[in-house]
Amino acid sequence: MSDTTHDGALVTSTPPSADAGLSPAQLATKYGLSVSGARPGLAEYVRQIWGRRHFIMAFSRAKLMAQYSQAKLGQVWQVATPLLNAAVYWLIFGVILGAGKEMPSGTYVPFLMMGIFVFTFTQSSLMAGVRSISGNLGLVRALHFPRATLPISFSLQQLQQLMYSMIVVFIIAVSFGNYPKLSWLLVIPTLALQFVFNTGLAMIFARMGAKTPDLAQLMPFITRTWMYASGVMFPIAAYLKDKPQWISDVLLWNPAAIYMDLVRFALIDDYGSQNLPPHVWAFAVGWAVVIGLGGFIYFWKAEERYGRG
Template sequence: MANTAVADAGSGLSRAELAARHGLTVAGARPTLAAYVKQVWSYRHFITTYANAKAVSAFSQARLGQAWQVLTPLTNAAVYFLIFGVILNTKRNVPNFIAYLCVGVFVFTFTQAAVMGGTRAISGNLGLIRALHFPRASLPIATTLTQFRNLLYAMAVLVVIVLATGEPINLEWLLVVPAILLMTVFNAGLAMILARLGSKLTDMKQIMPFVMRTWMYGSGVLYSVKVFEENLPALVAQLVHINPLLVYIELVRHAMLENTPLTSSAPVLWLLAIAWAVVVGLGGFIYFWRGEQEYGRG
């Protein structure tokens, strides 16, 4: 081996050529996109275990424990119903406003929690990142899976609310599954985008609550966005209609609630849902991968 090294050293080969000959790579170098996808897949058990541990530990100090996974959006829905439904009377012209509101709040909470968790996925885990070698995309993906698990508990409660308010069970309820799966892909991509931004911009976690609150008001969570059509220019109102959060919320409402008002036809909503999932999900993964070698440094 020593003789080979001596021979190589005297052969006039450059360092890069010598490294290539012996299969050496730069420590911490970014892998190819295909190799990175394989790495993330190979860590799927770590991702699911980490996500489950995060879900359990999130409310470990609370007396009611994981019940808060459901109680938090349920309490928010009750407060919003009092303010917007009763006091401001936004429930007019919206059939079954209680179920309409609960669907909006529960689905919005899924994205809100994934976004906030994604923003802190890198900056909040620097010790883990610097101690262990693993694909860093595991962290924002695990954050999204944690919130997906919470959503499943919330959806069980939502079914009870929808049935209690007089909605019948029908085959369209099955459409909730692909709608939520597309939304999960979208949320994962968004979490990865914000994880990379949050790793460099430490103020992101202070800014994002205001961004999410504004996004909520523009997504038809608390009232029908038809209100915007009455108060905004036509072009701006059309931009509101392609808002991804509004699209996913309306798909779930369309599946679970009869006679719910929609801003666009169901086929258009499905096309938008698929487009947002592909663009943000795939684009977010590529954007995060391009910064892989930067995370945890500095």
């Protein structure tokens, strides 16, 4: 297209583009462009995680094998560490302080061992979760993948480690006269619910730890307080019988205590339903659903911010 100026010169002009006047966002939408690293929708995010399930399994196994690779006893420490902790707590709380004096004979040792192993499952998942992003920034920044695979992998690693520990738990239960029966099968749904709870909790603290790495330094104090408040070393109801009922209820209904007591109820003959809070299974499922689903959504909402800044 051409025009002539007042002095007769020929000037060539270009017709206005169809994109003229469009904002950058409108242009990106028109030509199908998207933000690099943008957060996918929730359903798509779940699909991406499922597509990387083999990576999650392989990563968790590799972390498990590498955990004690520098130690001469290797994977033996997976069981030896909580056993040594149990021996220390038994000496202090069982022998010196008499924490199990109100329990039937032969009940306190399996009670203590199961409490330590089950609580360690939650404690280790939480500790691993808080470092899952901040401790793997090289991987997060180098590769594109759903970041939730990291806290899920670390929680799965702790579940695999617990499976080794449960062999010792079963041996101790039998050693103190608690022989296998149908109630032992309750351990399966209990640990499955605890795993969902642990994973959600790991995701919550993974997001918090990604923003505030110093949070990892506070976690040992938080988990130690939680352990003492959950009845790992002593039966809560017996020790708080002279206190207001609401205090005992709050401690018994905290998730760590619920999952520990359900395992004890399943494996210890003398640990009857009177030791469990009302509606214990409803609380076990509720904690798993609320923290598991809520933690997943909370983590997903910050997906595009992990590894930046």
